[in-house]
Amino acid sequence: MPVPRAAGDRTFHELVQEQVKLLSSKGWYHSIELPGGHVIQGMIGIDALKARLDAFPIPADLTGKRVLDVGAWTGWCSFEMERRGAQVVAVDCVEFAEFREAHRLLGSQVDYRILDVDELTPEGVGHFDYVLFLGVLYHLRNPLLGLERICAITKDTAFVESFVIDDGSAPCQMEFYETGELGGQIDNWCGPTVQCALAWCRSAGFARAGLEYVAERRAGFTCRRLWDPPPAEPAEPAPLLYSAVNNRTNDVEFHRGKDEYICVYFRSEVQDLTRERLRLEIDGYGVPVLALASLRPREWQANLRVPPGLEPRQHDVRLRTAASAFSNTFRIVMRAPGQSALPASAALPPPTAISEPAPVIYEVRNGMTESDTFAGHRNEYVCCRFRTPEPGLDRDSVILEIDDAGQPVLFLTGLGGGCWQTNSRLPAGLAPGAHRVRVRTLRSPFSAPAEILFQPARA
């Protein structure tokens, strides 16, 4: 009878050789120092591992802090963070037996989880004071998406280390590795310049990104979610924040998972303002400004990304300059997918108890032209400015009517000194001619009406 040909099949032989090679090379990647002083020698020595961490400003005492180690490998960094007092979660995309073994030998409490970077969410792993993201970035096909996931779960600082293709002098770009171009490995996808990695960190939602070192094609970056503290004695006046709106819809509603930008309108007396000198915050997290435009003298518009990880609820926006105190806050709303947006027309609740005087409208303007005439363009908003002594107004406590029909107040802006502005859209099907606008609060009667003119433009 013929002998099965497996043993002589060279294709099969090669396959097996590959497996054997893999097994025999299965040593320890990180060295690990055991409690008795014994050291398991790995590919990277204890000194090199210490030097790698010492390159970053990581506090020596991490008592009470939560730390995430992404791409933990054998786990030296995780166990070092635990030694410093932190509660540690270690994450890797494949399970390493060496990590489990070291975990057992050290009697460690580190929480070890097998997850991809894409699977790291606040719902799944919670938030962390510090995140180690060492040697992972260049393995990602969507590196900026990976940094966004990291930013969304970082409360304070992420420490990022990556392969880079230059010493910091080259312009902002990346190389793309389709196959085994980098080290013959097919899981290396991108090689950024130092400038590109820094730009990614800022674009991912971190307020600040700093370069710690670059040497031998590796660079370390410290990415902070918070601005430096405001000056004790402001040298510049604080800005006045008018509004922060969705640049697609011009209202205060934002939607999780959509690629939306925030458009911030504010007044600042500072003449030579630049985007780099602005410090904008959402719920205390710093957000870098992408573009700054001067609209009129002292009137400014800034555009920025919605930072990742904002929960579906209200959030407070405020800003300052590098040398000023913070402005007033303005409230935006994050909606969960499928959550209903603004109502099409505002219901008119009866005044619960009239305890405040009627507001006084001092002007109603077309937001585009600053005149009282409207042509029916998409971006025209009815800006109603009024005075009231009533304190603590918010959007839900102001009711605006055009010709006795309630119109949703898209947002309310405090202009200071008891002055306020509401923005609403023109109702559909308005006839050409004059129309009445009036406003009240939940606790006041209606104001006297003001007049606007609707003149549909001719072609």
Added chain:
Amino acid sequence: MPVVDPNQQKLEHLERLGWYHSMELPDGRVIPGYQGLDVLRNRVAQFHIPADLRGRRVLDIGAWDGWFSFEMERRGAEVVAVDSTSFERFRVARELLGSKVEYRIDDVCRLTPAKVGYFDIVLFLGVLYHLKHPMLALERVCELSTGIVCVESFVTDDGSDLSAKPAMEFYETTELCGQFDNWVGPNVPCLLAMCRSAGFAGVHLESVIDHRAHVTCYRRWPEAAEAADPPPSITSVENASTRDRVFSSTNDDYVAIWFKSPRPDLTAADVFPRIGPYGSHPVFLQSTGGDGWHINCKLPPGLAPGWHEATLRTAHSPWANPVRIAVDLSPDERRQPPAAEPAEIRIAIVTDGKTWERNLVHTGIHSCISLWVVGLPQDAAKDSIAIWLAGDDLPAVFLSEPDAQGLRQVNAMLPTGAQPGECQVAVRFGSAASAPVPVRLV
């Protein structure tokens, strides 16, 4: 009395809105836009889109005013148009044209087959460089397409040096044209590499005009022009990282295929792997000695859960013996024995090459399973025979001539990760299969 055109007032309103695409109305009037009709026609003419699209589904991503959507509909296609914000101009043009194009507001990275279905042709024009995650978007688009995707993007070069290093500029703020919604600028080699990496089989550069590259991405390989060579013979198919035959559409899995080909000088450009209907190009190729070869390719996106045939051909050969792999199936689903057509095939003996004990197979390095089978046709070739073992389809690597009793020996390699235990084994020949019999792996 002059006849009042009921649409005239609406048209005047529309023109005031400021059009990007020009729009030709049924009565021949043209709403002039920033891009003239000749420019728009030239953009679409960069791609090989059939003039007759009856019965085809077309997706237009980033439809803007909708000229491309309405042009595809005019050619007979069922069209879905997607944009990130709603444009009044699109809606009114749709009404004036009496169009049935479905208009959806969504971000490209959130489109799924469950939401919008699959498309024969996807237009992805002028969108890529506005995205922060261009690879992710290309992967999503690949998943939605069953035929071709037409990609038009800003590029940083003129495409004259395709051997340049694939590189992509990143625009943190307003570096590109003062717009803060421009995020990336790939060079042409990078754009082509990203399209290939997204899971397309073939990627072809059509033209580069004024820093706009036009790339056609194909999900399927053509048949070989002339099949002068014999078909390659596949000996094993595995998941390249887990080394089993279990594949997941969400895990970024790669398919490792071992095969034999008499061609001595194969390169990755000469090998055309196919999983289900979709082509996938090799990201890795090496000779394993003699006529043996090993390639890795990405599991193509968009495969439905179930069994799919993995095969390949070379530039001048027909397709190799297909090997079935399981995508997104649970262990229980995988262990369902193959549905057998009535056939006379029967397994007489199960053993291995080490102990020759009946119904017992030793696992480990160099292990194989050996069946003696009755009822295979005289002209059966080993390439049409597979051994089904506990949910794995193992291609036959050896088939003997019939002995005096009409028994034929069929051998297959055990999977690298085969685990000891009781399981079932059957033999498959084309669409026929034997009844499963028990075997013990030790």
